[in-house]
Amino acid sequence: TxxxxxxxxxxxxxxxxxxxxxxxxxxxxxDVAWEKNYSTNVALEFGLFRNKLFGTIEYFNRDSKDLLQNVPISTITGFGSILRNVGEMNNKGIEIELGSDIVKNENWKWTLSANAAIIGSKITKLYGGRDIVWFDPTGGDDRARFIYREGESSLSFFGLEWAGTDQTNGKNVWYTNDGTNGDFIFNGKAASYDYKKAKQTIIGNANPKLYGGINSDVDYKNFSLGFNFAYKIGGKLYDSTSKDVADDGYYWERIHAAYFTENSWSPSNTGGSYPMVTGRDLEDVNQISSRQLFDASYLRLKNISLSYRLPNEFLKRAGISNARVFFNGSNLLTVSKYKYMDPEVNQFGTRGWETPLAKTYTFGVEFSF
Known part of the structure; x- marks a missing residue:
């Protein structure tokens, strides 16, 4: 702060x-004041069947008052925003961790554990009662827009709801969301080709329904094998790179991504899921549309490790107390509907041109004398 x-x-x-x-x-x-937080935590730690099954369950509730937020103001002031106390927010959820020594004897040991978090974050009150639109602080107005609205998620994406492409003419279709019948009905909802007839609305939520990890460690004599998975289920992510390389002509000087050009509508490709590129997109309206939102769910192999500890009888002759040969791999496998870049995004559910997490391979030998 x-x-x-x-x-x-x-x-x-x-x-x-x-x-x-x-x-x-x-x-x-x-008039700005410190943000105040009031927290309650209740946890249960347990071990069953002679501690063969163990874990923790924790419930938490946090109420935040005098919530601090940079609020957009008129640029006639020379500034784009000002810090204000805007309202109140509630965060609550359950975190569960379970583990078990599935096998444990002289030669074998297998420990399996998993954790999960179900967290809800909601705006409970706005001082003045008016919605507050704010920008992703990691990218300004070049990225996503959010809205604080009473009763809604604290990370609600705000913008135009893109309905898709009209396969008969290759035009963008927008859901109007204004209570009228629009210009026509598209997929059962009022819609229009003119985005100016569409009302901006909540188009997604960056908060996941569930997230956590899975860990497995197996030891057999001198061998060790470990896996560490991370997962997220639900929620949306905003990809600002998509508006740069998959636009309708606003960035006419840029090279389009292959996935966009191959799936853009044209007279010879009437099944294209993206609209026809016309070169007449003068307002970059897709920047604030649900077209840049993608399913944020993923399963990722964060780490895998394999090692072998050399027998002591061979080491003592060389004056070595311990030696280990190992391999570590990071981010080697990711399963996600979002195929274009890295689905593991920041806390605001957005990404830009940051370097995605790289796959790494590490081989080594450790000696102790």
Whole structure:
């Protein structure tokens, strides 16, 4: 949190007419106050069947008041936003972790564990009662827009609902969501070719329904094998790279992605799922549409490790107390409906041109003397 958000700040880093010059670089809000959090946690830790099955179950509830948020303001001020206390939010959920020593004897040991979190985050009150539209802080207005609305998720994407492509003419279709019949009915809902007739609405939620991990560790004599999986079920992600390489002509000077050109509608490809590229998209409206939202669910093999510990009888002769040969691999396998880039995104459910997580392979030998 900016400790000086309550006051105006001046910067003297620029010059004016060859002389030292100053300018306002922070628009203060004298009414801003500290955000307050009230938390309750209840946990149960257990072990059953002589601790063969073990785990923890934890319930938590956190109410946040005087929620701090950068709120867009008129750019006539020279600034795009100001920090304000905007409302109240509730976060609650259950976190469960279970584990078991499935096999445990002189030669074998297999431990399997899994954890899951079900968390809900909701805006419970907005001071003034009005919705607040805000931008992804990791990318400004070049990325997603969110909305704070009473009773809705704290990470609700806000924009136009893209209905798809009309296969008869290759045009974009927008659901109007304004209570009227629109210009026509498309897939059972009121729609229009003109996005200006469509009302912006909540188009998705970045919060997943469930997320967690699965771990397996197997030891057999001197061999060890371990797996670590991460998963997420539900929620949406916003891909800002999609608007750059799969637009309708706004970025006419850029190269389109192969998945877009191969699936764009044309007279010879009337089954294309993307609209016809016309070169007349002058407003980049798809930036704020559900067309850039994708299913955020995935299953990823985060880590795999295989090692062999050399027998001590061979090591003692060389004056070595311990030696191990190992292999580690990271991010080697990912299963997801989202195929274009990395489905593991930031806490706001968005991604841009950041370098995705790389696959890594590590081989090594460890010695202890």
């Amino acid at each position: 900016d400790l000086f958000a309550w006051r105006n700040l001046t910067s003297y880093s620029n010059k004016y007419m060859t002389q030292p010059g100053g300018g306002l670089n922070n628009l203060g809000n004298p």
